[in-house]
Amino acid sequence: MAQVSSRLRVRKDNDVTQVEFVDRNILDEANIQQIREEIERLVEGAPRPKLLISFANVDHLSSAALGALITINNKVKSRDGQLRLANIDPQIYEVFKITKLDRIFQIHESTDRAMASFA
Amino acid sequence: MAHPQPHRGDRSQGPESGTLLLRNSRTEIDRAYARVLDAMSRHGFQEASAFAVKLSLEEALANAFAHGHKSLPPDEPVRLEFSVDGAGVHLVVEDKGPGFTPTTVPDPTLEENLELPTGRGLLLMRAYMARVEYEGRGNRLVMVYRKP
Numbered sequence: 438m439a440q441v442s443s444r445l446r447v448r449k450d451n452d453v454t455q456v457e458f459v460d461r462n463i464l465d466e467a468n469i470q471q472i473r474e475e476i477e478r479l480v481e482g483a484p485r486p487k488l489l490i491s492f493a494n495v496d497h498l499s500s501a502a503l504g505a506l507i508t509i510n511n512k513v514k515s516r517d518g519q520l521r522l523a524n525i526d527p528q529i530y531e532v533f534k535i536t537k538l539d540r541i542f543q544i545h546e547s548t549d550r551a552m553a554s555f556a
Numbered sequence: 557m558a559h560p561q562p563h564r565g566d567r568s569q570g571p572e573s574g575t576l577l578l579r580n581s582r583t584e585i586d587r588a589y590a591r592v593l594d595a596m597s598r599h600g601f602q603e604a605s606a607f608a609v610k611l612s613l614e615e616a617l618a619n620a621f622a623h624g625h626k627s628l629p630p631d632e633p634v635r636l637e638f639s640v641d642g643a644g645v646h647l648v649v650e651d652k653g654p655g656f657t658p659t660t661v662p663d664p665t666l667e668e669n670l671e672l673p674t675g676r677g678l679l680l681m682r683a684y685m686a687r688v689e690y691e692g693r694g695n696r697l698v699m700v701y702r703k704p
Binding site for chain 1: 582604607610611614615618622664665670671672673674676677679680683
């Protein structure tokens with residue numbers, strides 16, 4: 438099978454895995470599936486995963502991307518882990534508000550604040 | 557004869573419209589967004605409007621391909637009509653599928669549905685658009701965006 442380049446930039450900060458997106462638009466179904474699978478592999482590699490997803494580079498996302506985030510959140514919870522979202526552009530934050538997903542996700546203004554929130 | 561260059565934000569210019577047949581290809585879809593968003597820019601729409609229209613179109617096209625064209629050949633195109641003037645954007649997304657009944661979609665903002673991974677497209681379109689209606693047998697989605 439052809440090797441597909443990663444859609445994520447991943448780095449470890451102590452026991453927290455920080456993920457950033459390569460793409461400014463998270464719309465395309467195939468890309469979203471790849472992103473979800475890549476993040477799921479990161480979650481599966483840790484017993485109680487601490488995951489921080491930064492949206493610093495993201496201009497647009499679709500409801501399919503929200504669906505992927507929900508699936509990832511459920512996976513993190515099932516492994517007794519913690520998920521934080523950070524650096525969300527105000528327009529995209531509005532999408533979380535409209536869908537009421539700001540109730541499901543722990544969203545922080547900055548990477549620093551998100552890092553400080555991990556238990 | 558050369559056409560005069562349109563000015564950014566010039567509300568006096570006439571409406572711009574077009575009809576595009578789109579296959580389920582990111583290149584074709586992105587090109588369609590560029591057509592619509594460029595026309596909006598020439599009619600003085602700001603970035604927030606571009607965000608709203610792009611998101612709504614993305615949701616409409618995703619539904620058309622994933623649901624409308626589920627049982628059709630993958631190359632079957634969806635038809636997009638757009639018309640932009642100084643007051644708003646009129647969009648029609650028409651697929652060749654059996655049609656869609658919006659009342660069958662459960663409310664994704666109810667507590668018991670919040671963790672379902674799908675079913676938010678229509679909610680988002682309705683949030684950003686002044687009008688969202690399915691016409692015909694439910695395969696023709698008409699959306700109207702009004703400039704704030």
